[in-house]
Amino acid sequence: MSSNPRKRKIDEEGRVFNESWTFDYFVISHADSALCLICHERIKTLKTFKIKRHYESQHKNYFSLQGDVRSNKISLKKSVSAQQKGKPPIDGEFVKECMIKTVKEICPEKLSLFQNVSLSASTVTKRKEDLSGEVFSTLSEKEHSFQYFSLALDESNDILDTAQLLIFIRGVDKNFQVVEDLCALRSMKDTTTSENLFLEVHQAVNNLDLCWAKLKSVTTDGARNMVGSKTGLLEKICNEVVHGTPPLKFHCIIHQQVLCSKVLKIS
Incomplete structure (x- = not known):
């Protein structure tokens, strides 16, 4: 045995x-x-x-x-x-549920006001479209006065494992007024090669009628498709800036901190 x-x-x-x-x-x-x-x-x-x-x-x-x-x-x-x-829940219904639970604890006498708020799927969609249109219109007006601008790009997957490319823009006008906002959010339905990413960035910049020669820096998360020395997104963007100085390239400090924390076990 x-x-x-x-x-x-x-x-x-x-x-x-x-x-x-x-x-x-x-x-x-x-x-x-x-x-x-x-x-x-x-x-x-x-x-x-x-x-x-x-x-x-x-x-x-x-x-x-x-x-x-x-x-x-x-x-x-x-x-x-x-x-x-x-x-995933409908955003409006989930927010309304949280609001009602909070109001019950804080000011129950106002409960009926919150219960009558319409946050159905169609209402939320309509309000999102209105807000998006207003933000884009305001951003377009401000960006026509930019003397220089920079971009920050980040690619991540949502809960459905669909790649999302976020494009942030920061610009300064002749009076040194700085504007920073989300330029675009693009869903990458197929592949996320540098060519796919560049097409989305190119379309976002052109939609705002910005001059590529005014682009002075680009910040990315350091992924290979972003920073590849020959076919990366940064190289394609630099090639687009045919007039003026090529933009500076930066690796996002927050992503660097995350990479360091994984090695150093920082809690």
Whole structure:
């Protein structure tokens, strides 16, 4: 008979999630593990001391609510996490729900006013279109007076894993008035090569009727398709500036900090 029997694996021990952990340590059951509602870290071992150790070492000093306040906070975070895991809510309905819960606690006598606010999907869409048109119109008027401008580009994936390219612009006029705003947000439905990104940036700049010769710097997240020495997005932008000095190239300091924190384990 073997003296060294096969060790049991964690998933063979039949451990189950204890509902009291949600109130005590801000975790919920998710995919056969515990999901922290504060930092969204998964705790695979369903044991009290593991759950407690994570909470006390990571969050106790910063997140130690008690009583009904703590219970309400957990309920709100569970609602948000559930929405993130499943079908995303309609923005207006979700905001209205949060508003109503807040008003019930702060000024319940005003509850009827908030309940009558229309935030249906069609209403929210219409208001977004109106706001977008107004912002674009205002930005276009200001940018005609730019003496110089710079761009900041960032590409990231949304919850549906669709790449989104954000284009921020900062410009200065002859009176040294600085304007900074979101120039465009482009959904990259297919590939995210440097050529695809350049076409979106080119269209955004041309839509605002800006002169490429006034572009003085471009900041990116340092990805290969952004900074490739021969075919990267930055090179394509520099080639577009045929008149004047090529723009300066910067690596976003926030992205550098994130990269450093992954190596240095900065909490």
